[in-house]
Amino acid sequence: MSREHKRRGRGQSRTIAGIQQQAWKQPRNLYSPFEIASADQIEALHENSLRILAELGIAFLDNEALDILKEHGAKVNYSTKMVKFSPELIEEYIAKTPSQFTLHARNPKHNLEVGKNWTLFSMVASTPNCSDLDNGRRPGNFKDYQNLIRLAQHFNVIHMTGGYPVEPIDLPANTRHLDCAFTHLTLTDKVFHAYSLGKQRIADSIDMLCIGLGLTRKELKHKPSLISIINTSSPLRLDGVMIQGMLEMIRNGQSVCVTPFTLSGAMAPVTLAGALSLQNAEALATLTFTQMAAPGSPVIYGGFTSNVDMKSGAPAFGTPELAKSTLIGGQLARRYGLPYRASNVNASNTVDTQAGYESMMSLWPTIQSHCNFVKHAAGWLEGGLCASFEKVIVDVELLQMMSAFLDGPSFSADEMAFDAIADVGPGGHFFGTQHTLDRYETAFYPPVL
């Protein structure tokens, strides 16, 4: 047999087998959340946030929003656009948020629960570049965009996409969202995300979603199926395009995740308590606004408070500070009965040891914070500047490991294995005992890599 033939032979058999992966399943976290702040400390953060909103306020850079806020009892200054909230106003409207909702996918088997102890993993999003070992690093483009969506569809442990996995900058900016929504509606049947860059883009995405799901806008209103991330322009500011996109989302019954962009040392105080107070203030103000504009809207509390490297000013991820803020962010979200979003992020420039340990330094606290929506769960590299095809595969391994970790151990009599221990006796081995033979194929998590 020729060498060429042999090689093809091996290649084919690998292709046929494919990558063995876990079956589709949305994990539930039945373990207790891991909490590092006391109830008193959480209340202190809460009080500090309310004080920020009552005494300093936050800028809403959109007159329609200012009208809504004023109408519902906030103190509005139209010339500075600053809005102040009384603590009672915040408490009143935050109480209207649902603690759990369903995100509907084109394939109902891929519907997702958001909230309580449900977890979901979403694909990397919003990177300007992408890379793989064969073709190197390149600016985002439509072909890679499509391939990354295909990967997200392929792996069961990636439960949805969370935006454009890479920005397809070769498409015209004014129609890009149409091509992207079309891709989402044709190359994946999982839940997807639309960017809140003004009202029209969201309206277009919703219209296309209605076609894809075979629903009218009226019907869609009762089926949250689209999600959009609302980033504040920290500190203390919410942009007009974000607001207009958000309004179009929630008025059509769709879900938004409010994530303040409070990097400690840059857009937020250099102290964790200060940065988390700012994160919390901005999230509470924006979420309060959603419930004024559309009471009961399905919303998520987003945490993204990492720190910057104080030597370079560059964002750092997978740091001890991010670990703490992720865990405390979860405590704050639970304080309000809100679903919680955090991320699997790192600042490494390639898929190396650092990428491995920084990702885990993000992912462990994310899981343990009872995060409901794990964003950037697969493929994030370079602090978000690059979507890496190899990192997608590495992250599939990490996410499957976490999913297996969340399968709590069984303590049934059979699993206690007294009889097997008696059978094998001192100095023997368990490889060949019936107890092992009955279980060896599924007893342990089988690594992909």
Place this chain on the structure above:
Amino acid sequence: MSREHKRRGRGQSRTIAGIQQQAWKQPRNLYSPFEIASADQIEALHENSLRILAELGIAFLDNEALDILKEHGAKVNYSTKMVKFSPELIEEYIAKTPSQFTLHARNPKHNLEVGKNWTLFSMVASTPNCSDLDNGRRPGNFKDYQNLIRLAQHFNVIHMTGGYPVEPIDLPANTRHLDCAFTHLTLTDKVFHAYSLGKQRIADSIDMLCIGLGLTRKELKHKPSLISIINTSSPLRLDGVMIQGMLEMIRNGQSVCVTPFTLSGAMAPVTLAGALSLQNAEALATLTFTQMAAPGSPVIYGGFTSNVDMKSGAPAFGTPELAKSTLIGGQLARRYGLPYRASNVNASNTVDTQAGYESMMSLWPTIQSHCNFVKHAAGWLEGGLCASFEKVIVDVELLQMMSAFLDGPSFSADEMAFDAIADVGPGGHFFGTQHTLDRYETAFYPPVL
């Protein structure tokens, strides 16, 4: 300036600055332990272990040990060497163990607390090979042994050595322990470990330790300064040389850590509950024996229940199964009021992404289990077949990150940063504000790498 000169210039300045590292500090874990088994499930494991010891027994391959066990009420079969324990006997002697003790170093500043919420990180141990990028992979030898000890002494976050970081197989086996103890007494002033390979080797190490500390054997007896790992020869067997070494240790007031070698699927049942029951049974029997032979001996409960890869039979580390067993092992140790040992281990063959994420998959649960003695904390590679110089440095980063994570966040009024947030206002940045300038040098963990 010549290129050569320039290069030397840069090299020198790096040498002068050195690696910035954390100051010496033994971390305390003030967070709650993370527990994944219920109290009932822990009791079920406990009961299953007691049943194993009462009905099946465990082999002690040493007649002196059998005499001690018989004398103290265990049921001994001298022909099979099998020893059975009543539940009451186990409970009675386990109750004699101290829940905390001090390990004394040659430099008293490096004394270590073992137990309660104290944590300590110990160097990789017992690998047959070592490697670095410059010189490749090679069998263990005395020069590398010495250099690894120097590294352990250099880094403050490595609190002690935990055995030979690499086996110096170029030294004659019968005197190797003397050279190794001499190295420990001269190249490091931190606590060290001696192997329980029979009575004589331990006796020699204790004699040398007495010289090093300037103490008599009688004085040493009240100053635990040496530690030895006692591995059972799972399943259900304890070797004679281990027993004789252990007896010499505890009769001289020195500490032992009993770690059953219960790899699930190989030397222990393929189920987690079965493997943990066996681990617990073997640990309880051996620890009970220590308290019969020398009541009040400073002892540690060791957990090392990972799984094997069922395709190859090779030990796997950094798996979801190890994460669960590490956490439950901590719960069992706390059930008995015993200090707990776990490990920072991985099965990767080089310092790559896998080494990074598998280490973290071991280290996070280790920290969260309230592990008191983190063995193989720096330098472990290839499932323990290799000590890697580069992995030592990577692990120093991970351990320092964990140490920084264990520094709980402050919620003082100053850290809440209300005034700084007011100063900066909407849309500003925090890089130049006084609140940042006062803190930026120490606010965040500074990475080594």
